[in-house]
């Protein structure tokens with residue numbers, strides 16, 4: 550008895566420390582934004598409210614699988630992460646968390662996420678989520694990231710999947726509308742990431758990762774951000790063109806697009822060294838804004854009926 554009361558409080562800090570490190574593998578903030586995009590995909594899939602059990606189990610399963618994918622990324626990239634200042638303090642890169650523990654955690658989250666989707670949502674959502682997981686954790690992280698400056702463009706397909714996953718979790722089938730939402734995130738990924746890559750160019754060069762600013766230089770990357778920025782803006786107009794969203798969405802998105810392109814223009818001009826990191830942070834608020842506008846417009850139209 551005495552032993553138990555002694556060991557329990559003594560082991561508590563270890564347990565707490567362990568959970569903090571394990572959560573640190575999950576890229577929680579990125580996953581939360583992905584789940585917002587997933588939830589919007591779910592909402593837009595049906596005129597009224599989507600079935601609550603599909604929403605809850607869908608978000609839980611997709612969230613767990615995304616955290617699992619992020620944890621695999623920490624394991625696969627540990628040697629690269631250790632070299633870059635931005636990532637060197639990560640749990641596996643800094644050797645605070647042993648690789649087998651991180652691998653078990655990544656596998657547990659991934660299996661739980663995909664199994665939950667197959668069991669409580671539908672097979673197609675489970676399959677597409679599994680494909681996104683493999684796309685990010687294996688194809689992007691283990692191969693593309695080290696192989697080509699187009700890594701994030703191709704790998705962006707996996708990151709762009711959340712609205713499709715959300716839609717399929719409700720309807721059980723793939724339709725053009727969620728593919729269009731996916732296209733918005735796909736086009737947005739290069740301005741989102743390359744802005745950060747310009748800011749952290751030396752980090753990527755030191756780690757030998759062929760990101761665009763390293764292989765083709767910063768002026769060329771600035772131009773690509775400007776061009777992909779315009780492509781993103783065009784994709785955000787497609788929901789209106791196909792009658793999926795209305796005037797409220799258009800009004801909000803025009804304002805967001807003006808601000809987004811102002812940041813991208815500042816990056817393109819290349820006169821302000823703080824512009825790339827500013828554009829990176831704005832890109833996240835921009836994406837959240839576009840998806841919030843889709844949601845708002847959808848429910849405003851439903852209420853008007």
Ligand code: HEM
Nearest residue numbers: 578579582583586635701704705708709734738742745833
């Ligand atoms: C292949 C596609 C993508 C690449 C290469 C990429 C890259 C990155 C990188 C390198 C960071 C910095 C992370 C850090 O400092 O820990 C970041 C941050 C972030 N990304 Fe992305 N990203 C991608 C797709 C996405 C998608 C699809 C979303 C959401 C739908 C997203 C949302 C975010 C958010 C919210 C942050 C800020 C995290 C924080 O505050 O710590 N990203 N991204």
Ligand SMILES: CC(C)=CCC/C(C)=C/CC/C(C)=C/COP(=O)(O)OP(=O)(O)O
Nearest residue numbers: 579614615618619678681682685707708710
């Ligand atoms: C199931 C599903 C939807 C999976 C998607 C999983 C997921 C968390 C994607 C995030 C995209 C992202 C942050 C890429 C950066 O990786 P990086 O290795 O280039 O960045 P880093 O250097 O910060 O690790």
